[in-house]
Amino acid sequence: MAKPPSKRKKATSAISNNLKATASSAEDIFNPENPASATITVTAAEVEELTEAEERDxxxxxxxxxxxxxxxxxxxxxxxxxxxxxxxxxxxxxxxxxxxxxxxxxxxxxxxxxxxxxxxxxxxxxxxxxxxxxxxxxxxxxxxxxxxxxxxxxxxxxxxxxxxxxxxxxxxxxxxxxxxxxxxxxxxxxxKVPNTYQIGEVCQILAKDNPELRGKGRCWGIVSAVNDFSCTVKMWDGEYTIGLQHLKSFNYLPQECEEMQSLSDRISRVYSSALEESVQKFLESLGKLSRPYLTALEEKVLNVLELEIRD
Known part of the structure; x- marks a missing residue:
């Protein structure tokens, strides 16, 4: 195969000439036969110091x-x-x-x-x-x-x-x-600094890097027990012991925590009644709320489901 044009040779030659010029002007050691062996001294540019007024600013x-x-x-x-x-x-x-x-x-x-x-x-x-x-x-x-x-x-x-x-x-x-x-x-x-979570606190589940929590990511639960390095969290389908690294508090106010506790109990009662799969999916969606209340429509649907299991 034919070699490409001589542009590369010209570029190499230009680099070599630049090295010669730099080495010559800087009085450095330079071997024309081996440009890679050149020793080039670079003088750092002087940085102007700050004045007292600039330092204060x-x-x-x-x-x-x-x-x-x-x-x-x-x-x-x-x-x-x-x-x-x-x-x-x-x-x-x-x-x-x-x-x-x-x-x-x-x-x-x-x-x-x-x-x-x-x-x-x-x-x-x-x-x-x-x-x-x-x-x-x-x-x-x-x-x-x-x-x-x-x-x-x-x-x-x-x-x-x-x-x-x-x-x-x-x-x-x-x-x-x-x-x-x-x-x-x-x-x-x-x-062994005491666990800072409190019973009744509302937390979000972080399932990342924990296969045992698969399907529970972003779900919320109520802390029911505080251990050394974990919390027992009550959710709509049962209780789970979860490490602190997999919990994140919603920082809700005390009244909001009480309201979420009541909501958790309501969802759990309906969920355990084994209604249709579509109903279960709706309840699971409520289990991933990132707000301490239900919308008007969500409240209406949940009320209907509660009446259904009573009947």
């Missing part, structure tokens, strides 16, 4: 970025607590969905994250005002919800200890949510 802007995360979450909590949504929406959940595009569950996570941030700043810097916080040394603080979600259920002092350990494992930088979660798990396994 940098620190001030960093503090604003750090505080933005916290201020947004505190504002959300105040909107909820003062019911400032009442003129346009009946519930906080509807308001959050329409105004910010997220569910009440996410809102609860955000508000819980604000409490964690406040706990960390209080314990870490009791003698410093919030505006003096900087991301250096022991004053590294969270910048996103995912970083503090694993510790929202811990006591304030435990939150601080976990956060400090996570910062160390992250090399003195802001740790990821995964690092924080791993630290929590290690501490629980090593020191």
């Amino acid at each position: 940098r620190l001030h802007l960093e503090r604003r970025v750090e505080r933005a995360f916290f201020e947004a979450l505190k504002a959300l909590a105040e909107l909820r607590d003062r019911r400032l949504y009442r003129l346009t929406h009946k519930t906080f959940e509807d308001y959050c969905r329409d105004r910010f595009g997220h569910s009440r569950q996410k809102s609860n996570y955000l508000i819980a994250a604000a409490d964690v941030y406040e706990n960390l700043t209080t314990i870490c810097c009791q003698n410093l005002p919030p505006e003096d916080l900087t991301t250096n040394g022991s004053q590294i603080l969270p910048t996103s919800v995912g970083q503090v979600r694993p510790i929202t259920k811990l006591e304030p002092q435990e939150q601080w200890e976990v956060w400090q350990t996570a910062v160390q494992e992250a090399g003195g930088k802001v740790p990821t949510g995964r690092i924080v979660k791993d630290v929590v798990q290690k501490i629980m396994e090593r020191t």
Whole structure:
């Protein structure tokens, strides 16, 4: 087969000439017979240092970025607590969905994250005002919800200890949510920190990497027993013992947990009556709700089914 045109030779020649020019100008060692053996010294460009005013501006802007995360979450909590949504929406959940595009569950996570941030700043810097916080040394603080979600259920002092350990494992930088979660798990396994779930709490089942939970992914259940590293969760078709890594709390309010407990009992009674398969599928769909209430139509259908089993 004929060789391709000589463009490749020209390109090689150009590279060789460039190497010669560079080596010559830099007074480096260069062997024309073997360009690959060339030793080229590259002088780094000098970076202009920050002035005192620029350094102050940098620190001030960093503090604003750090505080933005916290201020947004505190504002959300105040909107909820003062019911400032009442003129346009009946519930906080509807308001959050329409105004910010997220569910009440996410809102609860955000508000819980604000409490964690406040706990960390209080314990870490009791003698410093919030505006003096900087991301250096022991004053590294969270910048996103995912970083503090694993510790929202811990006591304030435990939150601080976990956060400090996570910062160390992250090399003195802001740790990821995964690092924080791993630290929590290690501490629980090593020191047997009490299970933070409570009886009556509503949790979602995370079936990933657990074949025993196949078919239960995204289902919700009520915690009926709290063990060292697991919870017994009551669902519409029975009770299951599930490891903490496969549970996620919905962070419902106490009244909402009671309502979900009542709903679980209602679904269980109808489900155990062995009605048609289509009915069972409907009940199973209710078992995957990510909200603490039924719609008007869902409530009507469930009422009809309850009347059916009574008759």
